[in-house]
Amino acid sequence: MSLDRATMDERVPRDFETLRTTILERRESLPKRIAQIAAHALDNPDDIAFGTAASIAASAGVQPSTLIRFAQQLGFDGFTSLQQVFRERLRERNSSYDERLQALRVKAEGGAGHRAIFDGFVAAASTSLNDISRTLDEAHLEDAISLLAKAETIYVLAKRRSYPVASYIAYALGKLKIRNQLIESAAGLNAEMIGFATPADAVIAISFSPYAPATIEEARSISEQGVPIVAITDSSFSPLAQFAKVWFEVAEADFAGFRSLSATMALAMALTVGVGEKRRDTGRKRKA
Amino acid sequence: MSLDRATMDERVPRDFETLRTTILERRESLPKRIAQIAAHALDNPDDIAFGTAASIAASAGVQPSTLIRFAQQLGFDGFTSLQQVFRERLRERNSSYDERLQALRVKAEGGAGHRAIFDGFVAAASTSLNDISRTLDEAHLEDAISLLAKAETIYVLAKRRSYPVASYIAYALGKLKIRNQLIESAAGLNAEMIGFATPADAVIAISFSPYAPATIEEARSISEQGVPIVAITDSSFSPLAQFAKVWFEVAEADFAGFRSLSATMALAMALTVGVGEKRRDTGRKRKA
DNA sequence: TATCGATTGGAATTATTATTTCATATTCCC
DNA sequence: GGGAATATGAAATAATAATTCCAATCGATA
Numbered sequence: 200m201s202l203d204r205a206t207m208d209e210r211v212p213r214d215f216e217t218l219r220t221t222i223l224e225r226r227e228s229l230p231k232r233i234a235q236i237a238a239h240a241l242d243n244p245d246d247i248a249f250g251t252a253a254s255i256a257a258s259a260g261v262q263p264s265t266l267i268r269f270a271q272q273l274g275f276d277g278f279t280s281l282q283q284v285f286r287e288r289l290r291e292r293n294s295s296y297d298e299r300l301q302a303l304r305v306k307a308e309g310g311a312g313h314r315a316i317f318d319g320f321v322a323a324a325s326t327s328l329n330d331i332s333r334t335l336d337e338a339h340l341e342d343a344i345s346l347l348a349k350a351e352t353i354y355v356l357a358k359r360r361s362y363p364v365a366s367y368i369a370y371a372l373g374k375l376k377i378r379n380q381l382i383e384s385a386a387g388l389n390a391e392m393i394g395f396a397t398p399a400d401a402v403i404a405i406s407f408s409p410y411a412p413a414t415i416e417e418a419r420s421i422s423e424q425g426v427p428i429v430a431i432t433d434s435s436f437s438p439l440a441q442f443a444k445v446w447f448e449v450a451e452a453d454f455a456g457f458r459s460l461s462a463t464m465a466l467a468m469a470l471t472v473g474v475g476e477k478r479r480d481t482g483r484k485r486k487a
Numbered sequence: 488m489s490l491d492r493a494t495m496d497e498r499v500p501r502d503f504e505t506l507r508t509t510i511l512e513r514r515e516s517l518p519k520r521i522a523q524i525a526a527h528a529l530d531n532p533d534d535i536a537f538g539t540a541a542s543i544a545a546s547a548g549v550q551p552s553t554l555i556r557f558a559q560q561l562g563f564d565g566f567t568s569l570q571q572v573f574r575e576r577l578r579e580r581n582s583s584y585d586e587r588l589q590a591l592r593v594k595a596e597g598g599a600g601h602r603a604i605f606d607g608f609v610a611a612a613s614t615s616l617n618d619i620s621r622t623l624d625e626a627h628l629e630d631a632i633s634l635l636a637k638a639e640t641i642y643v644l645a646k647r648r649s650y651p652v653a654s655y656i657a658y659a660l661g662k663l664k665i666r667n668q669l670i671e672s673a674a675g676l677n678a679e680m681i682g683f684a685t686p687a688d689a690v691i692a693i694s695f696s697p698y699a700p701a702t703i704e705e706a707r708s709i710s711e712q713g714v715p716i717v718a719i720t721d722s723s724f725s726p727l728a729q730f731a732k733v734w735f736e737v738a739e740a741d742f743a744g745f746r747s748l749s750a751t752m753a754l755a756m757a758l759t760v761g762v763g764e765k766r767r768d769t770g771r772k773r774k775a
Numbered sequence: 776t777a778t779c780g781a782t783t784g785g786a787a788t789t790a791t792t793a794t795t796t797c798a799t800a801t802t803c804c805c
Numbered sequence: 806g807g808g809a810a811t812a813t814g815a816a817a818t819a820a821t822a823a824t825t826c827c828a829a830t831c832g833a834t835a
Contacts, residue, residue, distance in 0.1 A: 230812055249574050252793055262814055286537050289577050313632050314625045317757035321620045324749050332609045337602045344601050363651035371745055455760045457659055461612050461749040469605035472743045518782060540823055550784050
């Protein structure tokens with residue numbers, strides 16, 4: 200039987216991905232208990248990495264011997280060498296994300312050359328995305344999208360650092376054929392523009408500390424007209440938060456004095472596309 | 488001696504951070520060999536998690552028994568329970584970058600609710616950052632920064648989807664007190680603006696497929712005036728690439744029909760801040 | 776420098792854990 | 806439905822690994 204293994208499976212999966220693929224390929228042809236372990240292994244790779252043959256077998260509902268047969272079918276010479284693959288995976292994955300970021304930061308702080316600057320911005324953006332992905336409040340997202348989807352016109356309000364986000368929102372809304380108005384006019388016509396907004400409209404306002412006074416002022420005045428505001432800002436103390444019906448707290452990491460926009464951008468696009476989808480759905484329902 | 492442990496160390500560190508702190512606190516008061524292991528443990532936590540007492544002891548250059556004494560000094564009842572802490576740490580670590588991205592993509596494709604859309608954009612942004620971090624050509628970066636640092640005025644040229652990047656570059660250049668001109672005029676004065684540019688100036692042009700015809704046209708005409716162009720675009724077939732002195736290929740992942748801007752943003756900021764630094768350095772040299 | 780306590784090394788012991796074996800059950804094919 | 810091949814369960818065995826023990830060494834102190 201060791202001959203069989205040697206002839207049939209000359210190449211033993213050495214890394215987790217290969218192993219995973221191999222298992223999935225053979226899934227159909229595996230005997231019941233072996234398949235049971237295979238499923239368990241792919242679902243709980245950490246348990247395989249740390250458990251003992253007995254404990255794993257128990258939690259998969261099979262005998263330890265079956266676990267060993269599973270390993271052998273895959274070409275390993277026992278459970279131990281199968282386990283190595285699962286352990287290797289954990290080792291490598293730790294070195295991947297956090298350490299890579301860490302490495303980028305170190306390089307960035309080490310400060311040799313312009314590559315370091317670039318790494319710093321990449322690290323800041325990654326960190327920001329990571330944070331927002333963890334902290335975003337799903338209910339807020341739903342609320343904001345509902346609110347914006349009902350609006351006749353969506354006004355987009357942001358200056359200075361946040362302006363690029365506003366301009367991308369406006370671009371995307373335009374592509375989705377959603378009526379919108381970017382409040383940016385250098386010609387000082389903002390007050391007039393804002394005057395046209397009604398409670399049937401809505402505003403997306405974006406501002407981070409130090410808050411551009413014009414943004415705050417315009418947000419105040421537009422909210423006094425009864426126009427609902429969705430705000431993206433950086434803390435609950437932000438003046439924008441008090442005017443807003445729904446607001447998001449986005450913590451952007453900074454580098455070299457410039458904050459990342461990546462998290463804000465992701466959120467902005469989610470809002471925009473979310474509104475687009477919601478309108479399509481509502482449209483369909485009305486027709487039906 | 489078990490009494491000592493019970494009375495002296497009632498609280499055994501249960502998580503890695505506490506353990507780490509505890510070790511660092513006691514570092515001074517530890518006997519030589521124990522300290523040796525302590526250092527090794529903090530430096531190679533993965534080895535502690537996966538190794539056997541014997542293998543760890545060997546690679547730390549001590550006897551297995553010392554390793555156990557180390558664990559006991561910390562209040563554990565043996566190596567095994569100390570090891571648990573190191574294993575727990577690996578389990579709790581956020582899953583790897585790729586896996587997390589994968590999870591985001593799956594959620595995004597599963598498509599339930601608006602959170603999925605958000606996840607999709609975060610995944611796209613992360614992917615893009617990841618790619619550019621791997622593929623950015625350092626020499627190009629240096630060339631581009633040198634070129635831009637020498638310019639009297641930096642013109643920034645981008646439309647539509649790329650416009651937000653241009654506006655952020657303009658904002659950042661402004662903050663760094665670097666003379667710049669954003670070519671965006673809706674009033675159709677671009678041709679005139681471009682006419683002012685001379686070979687002593689430089690251009691940052693950004694355009695992705697489908698290339699905005701206006702951007703291409705303006706890039707052509709400005710390059711014919713002998714103004715050097717730094718381009719950010721998406722392939723070597725891009726019409727921008729042929730006009731440019733230096734060009735960067737940036738592959739942005741897209742989601743729901745909108746491409747991420749995160750990689751382009753990071754590169755743009757690196758260029759901007761890089762130019763700022765280079766000018767400061769040159770300024771200092773001139774004075775000295 | 777002699778002595779006591781703490782520390783260390785190394786082998787012996789104990790424990791845990793992987794693997795093998797074999798009897799039994801199941802499945803598949805004729 | 807009978808029989809061979811395959812799969813499974815459970816316990817025995819082999820292996821590996823953790824822990825303990827004791828003698829040797831080191832270091833401070835009187």
